[in-house]
Amino acid sequence: MADQQALKVEAAREALKFVEDGMRLGIGTGSTAAEFVRLLAERVADGLSIIGVPTSERTAKLCRELGVPLTSLEETPELDLGVDGADEIGPGLSLMKGGGGALLREKIVAAACRDFIVIADETKHVETLGRFPLPIEINEFGRGATSAAISRAAKKLGLSGEIRLRERDGKPFETDGGHLILDASFGRIPEPRALSDALHAIPGVVEHGLFLDMAGRAVLAGAQGVRTIQA
Numbered sequence: 344m345a346d347q348q349a350l351k352v353e354a355a356r357e358a359l360k361f362v363e364d365g366m367r368l369g370i371g372t373g374s375t376a377a378e379f380v381r382l383l384a385e386r387v388a389d390g391l392s393i394i395g396v397p398t399s400e401r402t403a404k405l406c407r408e409l410g411v412p413l414t415s416l417e418e419t420p421e422l423d424l425g426v427d428g429a430d431e432i433g434p435g436l437s438l439m440k441g442g443g444g445a446l447l448r449e450k451i452v453a454a455a456c457r458d459f460i461v462i463a464d465e466t467k468h469v470e471t472l473g474r475f476p477l478p479i480e481i482n483e484f485g486r487g488a489t490s491a492a493i494s495r496a497a498k499k500l501g502l503s504g505e506i507r508l509r510e511r512d513g514k515p516f517e518t519d520g521g522h523l524i525l526d527a528s529f530g531r532i533p534e535p536r537a538l539s540d541a542l543h544a545i546p547g548v549v550e551h552g553l554f555l556d557m558a559g560r561a562v563l564a565g566a567q568g569v570r571t572i573q574a
């Protein structure tokens with residue numbers, strides 16, 4: 344089996360072909376997006392002129408270290424192309440994201456992009472979303488009530504499972520925006536749009552990791568090579 348990190352590099356390399364001189368880019372978070380940043384930095388060092396909005400403090404740090412010029416959505420509210428990884432890629436290029444905890448900024452940046460490409464190794468391509476727990480970013484205040492409301496809303500859609508507060512080093516994981524993350528192990532999510540709408544209706548839910556109708560293309564790298572799927 345091809346090395347997974349090498350496949351991430353191949354997907355990132357393919358996505359780089361869509362980057363043109365002068366573009367304003369949304370730059371994703373995670374190990375696959377980091378490979379994209381590394382390759383992008385090489386092109387920038389060779390003279391490519393781009394400007395990027397990072398989707399996390401982690402990505403911003405990597406970009407600064409490698410000399411990728413950055414801007415913000417305040418200075419540059421409209422972007423040409425976003426490139427980011429995903430935890431799962433399902434039917435119609437529906438995505439599950441947020442494994443790295445950056446889902447809120449990732450979604451804001453993706454929504455600001457005219458075109459959005461998701462890059463991944465083939466193992467992320469699934470028939471139905473839900474193998475991976477769904478990350479739900481919530482406000483700290485009232486987190487117990489928010490979690491209970493999520494559970495009730497999910498049940499109405501026939502979904503159930505453990506909803507667990509994400510922790511790091513024994514403490515609640517805090518996002519770049521100062522929020523918390525619940526990881527909801529609902530299992531298969533046959534109707535992600537209905538779940539997305541139900542979650543958005545709950546006070547205390549800041550955002551969730553279902554990215555629907557956002558990706559225009561998926562670049563998937565597997566042992567047989569790299570393929571691109573259009574939405």
Ligand SMILES: O=C(CO)[C@H](O)[C@H](O)COP(=O)(O)O
Pocket residue numbers: 371372373374375376427428429430439440441442443444445446449
């Ligand atoms: O959504 C994300 C971070 O919030 C990542 O894109 C997702 O978790 C995939 O990460 P990786 O490329 O490391 O597998």
